[in-house]
Amino acid sequence: MTRLFPLVLLLCVACGGPEGSFPGECDDGEDNDGDGLTDCQDDDCRGSSECVIEGDTDTDTDTDTDTDADADADGDADADADADADADSDADADLSCEDVQGYDGVNEFDTVTLSGVCATSPVANNGIGFFVQDSGGGQWSGLFVYLGSVESSVSTGDMVEITGEVYEYYDLTSIAPVSSADISVTGSCSPSATTLNASPSDWEAYESTLLTLQGLEVTAPADSYGEVETDWGISVDDMFYSYDGDTGDQINSITGPLYYGYSEFKLQPRAASDIDATVVSCGADTCAADLVAGDLVVTEIMKNPTMVDDADGEWFELFNASGGTVNLDGLVLWDAASDTTTISSTDVFAAGSYILMCRNGDYGTNGGLSCDVEYSGYTLSNTDDEVWVGSPTTVDEVAYDAASFPDTDGASMSLSPGTTTTTANDNGANWCDPSSTYGSGDYGTPGARNDGC
Numbered sequence: 025m026t027r028l029f030p031l032v033l034l035l036c037v038a039c040g041g042p043e044g045s046f047p048g049e050c051d052d053g054e055d056n057d058g059d060g061l062t063d064c065q066d067d068d069c070r071g072s073s074e075c076v077i078e079g080d081t082d083t084d085t086d087t088d089t090d091t092d093a094d095a096d097a098d099g100d101a102d103a104d105a106d107a108d109a110d111a112d113s114d115a116d117a118d119l120s121c122e123d124v125q126g127y128d129g130v131n132e133f134d135t136v137t138l139s140g141v142c143a144t145s146p147v148a149n150n151g152i153g154f155f156v157q158d159s160g161g162g163q164w165s166g167l168f169v170y171l172g173s174v175e176s177s178v179s180t181g182d183m184v185e186i187t188g189e190v191y192e193y194y195d196l197t198s199i200a201p202v203s204s205a206d207i208s209v210t211g212s213c214s215p216s217a218t219t220l221n222a223s224p225s226d227w228e229a230y231e232s233t234l235l236t237l238q239g240l241e242v243t244a245p246a247d248s249y250g251e252v253e254t255d256w257g258i259s260v261d262d263m264f265y266s267y268d269g270d271t272g273d274q275i276n277s278i279t280g281p282l283y284y285g286y287s288e289f290k291l292q293p294r295a296a297s298d299i300d301a302t303v304v305s306c307g308a309d310t311c312a313a314d315l316v317a318g319d320l321v322v323t324e325i326m327k328n329p330t331m332v333d334d335a336d337g338e339w340f341e342l343f344n345a346s347g348g349t350v351n352l353d354g355l356v357l358w359d360a361a362s363d364t365t366t367i368s369s370t371d372v373f374a375a376g377s378y379i380l381m382c383r384n385g386d387y388g389t390n391g392g393l394s395c396d397v398e399y400s401g402y403t404l405s406n407t408d409d410e411v412w413v414g415s416p417t418t419v420d421e422v423a424y425d426a427a428s429f430p431d432t433d434g435a436s437m438s439l440s441p442g443t444t445t446t447t448a449n450d451n452g453a454n455w456c457d458p459s460s461t462y463g464s465g466d467y468g469t470p471g472a473r474n475d476g477c
Contacts, residue, residue, distance in 0.1 A: 043068035121158045121167040124190055125197050125231070134190050138167070138199065142213035143182040144234040144281050145294050147171065148263045153198070154178055155232050155281040155292075156186070161216040166232030166281060169207075170198040176207050180294060183211035196284045197231065217279050223256040227289040230282050237291065240275040242301075244354070244366075245313040247416060251290065258282075261290035265298070270313050271354035271415075272304040308372045309348030312355040312415040318446050319346035322411050322422045323378065323439045324458075324474060327404040330434035331464035332391040338383040338404045339393060339436075339470055340411050342420075343444055344373050352379070357402050359410040360423075365401035380471035392463015393470055420446045428452035436468035440477040 043049055043057045055062045119136050123129060130136060141156040144166065148154065151171060158165040169176075169186060170193045178184060185208050188201035201207055217236040224230065237256065244253035250262035252269045260267050260275075263283060269275070277300040280293040293299050306312070310319060321343040329337030344350050349372050358364035373379050373396070384390040385398030404411075408425040412418065429452040430437045436458055443454040456477035458467050469475060 120165075121156060121232075122164045124167055124199060125164045130190055132190050132192060135187065136190060136199065137185065137187040139185045140210070141167070141184060141186070142215050143178050143180055143184055144215040145264060145292065146179050147176055150263075151175075152263075155234070156184060157215060157232070157234055157281075159213070159216070161218045161234055163218075163229040163233065165218075166230070166234065168193065168196050168198040168232045168283070170200040172200065174201055174206075175204050178207065178209065181212055181215065182209045183213045184208065185210050194285055195287075223258075227258065227282065231284055231289075232281055234279070234281050235291065236277060236279045237275070238277050240278065242269040242271055242273040242275065244416070245270050258289045258291060261292050263290075263292040264294040265296065267293060267299055269301060270303065270311065272306070274302040274304060276300040276302060306351035306353055306372075307370075308351035310346050310350045312350075312352050312367070315346070315350065315355070315415060315419045316417060317419055319344070319350065320379075320413060320419045321345050321439075321444050321446055322413070322420050322449055323444060324436050324468060324470065325404065325411060325422070325424065326436040326466070326468055326470070327409070327424075328406045328433050329391055329466045331466045332389065334383075334403070334406075336384040336386075336389050337391040337393075337466070339390075339395070340381050340404070341470060342379040342381060342413065344375055344377045344379060345444065346375065348375050349373060352397060355413060355415045355419075357381075357399060358412050359402070360412075363402040365399050367397055367399060369397050371396060378471050378473065390463075391466055396471065420449070422449050424452065424455075429455050430457050432457050432467075434466045436466075436470070438468065438474045438477070441474050442476075 043059070043063070049056045050063050053062060057068065119130065119138055121138065121141060124136065124138070138156070141158060143154055144157045145155040153169045153171045154176070156167050156169055169188070170191060186199060186201055187206040188199040191198050191200045215234050217234045218230070219236045219238065221238050240254045240256050242252055243255050246252050246266070246268065250266055251259040252267055253259050254275065260269065260278065261283060278291060278293055279298040280291045283290045283292050322340060323343045324341035326337065326339045328334065331337065351369070351372050352367050353369045355367040356364065357367060380393065380396045382390060382393055382395035382398050383400070383403070385395040387394060410421060410423045412421045424437065437455045438458040439449050440454050440456065443449065448454050454477070458469055458475045460469050460475055461467050462470055
């Protein structure tokens with residue numbers, strides 16, 4: 025998102041302005057501004073070179089508002105002998121990240137300064153920003169520094185001072201500096217992580233906070249955006265480091281600041297050292313997440329059994345064409361509408377095997393099927409539908425219709441054994457009614473080589 029920061033140019037045109045508005049006015053003997061005071065007697069000339077006498081080292085342009093008759097005993101022409109208790113006009117360096125997160129005396133688009141905050145991350149790989157945190161950590165202690173096109177070389181463990189505009193970056197509370205000069209490293213620090221042993225009911229209080237999460241499980245490998253899903257309802261993202269976790273992996277401990285984007289919270293580990301995970305092998309040559317197009321082929325589909333209801337007797341068959349053993353745990357089944365489900369299975373299937381996928385795995389009620397995998401949340405239309413499998417890459421898809429594919433009640437659609445490929449099974453002409461019966465009497469060869477067409 026492009027950030028637009030207003031630039032204000034103040035133009036002052038001197039026209040009968042304060043004494044000293046033009047060179048030489050502080051020693052010309054004239055009352056140039058008509059206030060009854062001339063030259064160095066006028067407070068407006070205080071600090072000019074013409075009015076500094078020997079012994080007075082004060083050359084600041086003091087902006088306090090004292091208008092006394094200058095009875096000071098310091099002997100110089102400076103009408104200010106006080107201890108200079110001018111009200112500071114900076115951007116309140118006493119604010120904390122918690123103040124900004126809670127909008128405590130702060131409004132969006134206010135310009136604020138944070139001092140003594142600790143960088144809990146380096147700058148993101150794409151340069152978008154980095155995270156800072158109040159000393160000690162805890163809820164509401166973190167904040168995102170949105171850089172946009174501003175460059176910074178801040179590293180984890182830098183103590184920093186930052187001036188910028190409070191800004192909601194896609195609902196992520198942030199501070200946005202205008203230039204690199206608004207960010208300075210003032211020392212070093214040791215970021216403190218808050219440890220959680222269970223998913224909180226609301227992640228909002230931990231936004232941008234450095235967290236250590238313990239006891240997670242990976243429920244889906246990295247998608248096309250690099251996000252690994254977990255059973256805590258948040259993902260592990262790749263803003264700084266790409267984690268290649270696989271389905272079933274146990275995350276003993278993972279540390280990183282908590283980011284919010286696209287309506288989701290995402291933990292951002294900063295390096296491999298932030299992750300302590302146990303890889304759980306699926307026990308096969310190829311796990312579901314590693315399957316590629318052609319490893320599995322849809323070879324048979326029972327969309328409309330007659331011996332039992334559809335809810336009990338629907339099934340389809342997959343041929344393992346990968347050349348090695350496969351484990352389908354984590355395989356996703358879906359269609360072009362809203363049906364979708366993820367397969368849970370610990371079984372390992374041999375190369376060249378026919379894997380029977382059943383809507384109901386109970387042999388006594390499903391029409392006499394010895395199922396390999398039972399699924400739910402997916403149904404087969406009796407007219408037009410799709411059998412789509414993958415994890416997450418599409419491994420095979422068959423889109424059938426009643427016009428170009430076999431459409432016999434009580435019989436499966438059976439792919440000719442000579443056309444067992446993911447290309448050939450797209451053509452309805454390569455499918456036919458089987459001649460064999462099974463179980464209660466419907467036609468098909470579930471879990472076995474198909475009849476010839």
